[in-house]
Amino acid sequence: MKPTFKILTLISTLCFVSLSASFSSFAVSEQKVEEAEPENGPNLGRMLRKNDFAIELAIFETGVPPEFRVWATTGNKAIDPAKVAVNVKLIRLxxxxxxxxxxQEGQYLRGDTVIYEPHSFTVALTAKYQGETYLWEYDNFEGRTRIEADIAQAMEITxxxxxxxxxxxxxxxxxxxxxxxxxxxxxxxxFDGLVKKVHVKLGDAIKQGQLLLTVESNESLQSYQVLAAKSGIVSAVNVTSGEQSNDRILLSITNDKVLVAELAVFPMDLAKVNIxxxxxxxxxxxxGKLIGEIDSRVLKVRxxxxxxxxxxxxxxxxxxxxxxFTTAKIEIDTYNVAMAVKRNALQxxxxxxxVYAKVGNEYEVRMLELGRAVGDEIEVLSGISAGTEYVTENSYILKADVEKSGASHDH
Structure with a gap:
């Protein structure tokens, strides 16, 4: 792949409403440099030439994980691979x-290392043949872009x-x-008698010991006070002043300081829910959210x-x-994962x-193998190293820039 210096253009379809009008002048991060297409060899690899000596370096991935294979020629004639020593260093971001x-494997040299994704790196190749040492270095980038820090901050890339x-x-x-x-x-x-005065009304908040009623006993004709046995809200008033008590409920007091959320769990999930x-x-x-725990369950199903x-x-x-009405999330399992990323970071x-890894002012894709997803996070099984800085917010800006650059998977 030819080296590419990415252009980052703010086009109206990205709708960067949060940026001031002055940010629309952030037209480019760097100018794109046009270079001649690299020469391809008969095995669809990249040709590297010095004088009459040439190396064809190709990524081979038919039926095997991606690996390098090398063919050497001099004066366009094949060289016995046993007579050539080759080393390749891939310098990754x-x-x-x-x-x-x-x-050696047959008529070519075979690399001893799998080339993992992304196939984005600077290639440094050293070849030794008949006492001569040949050196080449070139960029093979994909899924990579560069954004200066002030522009990234303005775009709220976090x-x-x-x-x-x-x-x-x-x-x-x-x-x-x-x-x-x-x-x-x-x-x-x-004692049954005449309710001389009702001291509270429906909906009143009362405290324990507060005066509720004054009643005159029918037997002693003496008045006595009815006091609140507990704090709460007056939820029913069934008597007015001047009525007889007649051994009936006069008032109801409700304590609402604790309520019960009754949550319906259907058969498919019953085995997962525990007290x-x-x-x-x-x-x-x-x-806001309320936090609690399952206290009990009703024996009978609805x-x-x-x-x-x-x-x-x-x-x-x-x-x-x-x-x-209430919506509830009941925790059914808790476990630790070695690596996780935010789900909104995925592209x-x-x-x-x-996800897009960040190194300095450069950003590059990391291909992920993903595991379980819970909430706004998802487990990462492979494809990125623990501790890697990656883009969590507005990663779509990087995706758009990479796609616009026309980066290809060049072998």
């Missing part, structure tokens, strides 16, 4: 140097380092908020075969209401899924 030696992660695998379920069974207590008159599992709740109309799991929810600020390149 931020990933060190691949040192490749060769051994990065972080590849590293380990803890994955919390969840299932999403739905439910609503209910009051605990013991949330409401009923208020009676100790004590961590739960993250989102309640309609309430900002008509739709869903089983209800119960989560105690702190409502000390009384922002939550009975009957509110396509040829037939690969890639």
């Amino acid at each position: 931020g990933d060190g140097i691949d040192d490749i030696n060769f051994f 990065t972080q380092n590849v590293g380990p992660a803890t994955f919390h695998e969840t299932i999403e379920v739905f439910g609503n908020l209910k009051l605990p069974a013991d949330a409401t207590s009923n208020v009676y008159a100790r 004590g599992a961590k739960v993250t709740l989102s309640v309609n109309g309430v900002k 008509a739709d075969q869903a089983k209800l799991f119960r989560v105690l929810v702190n409502n000390s600020d009384s922002l939550l209401s009975e009957g509110a 396509s390149f040829r037939d690969f899924t890639v």
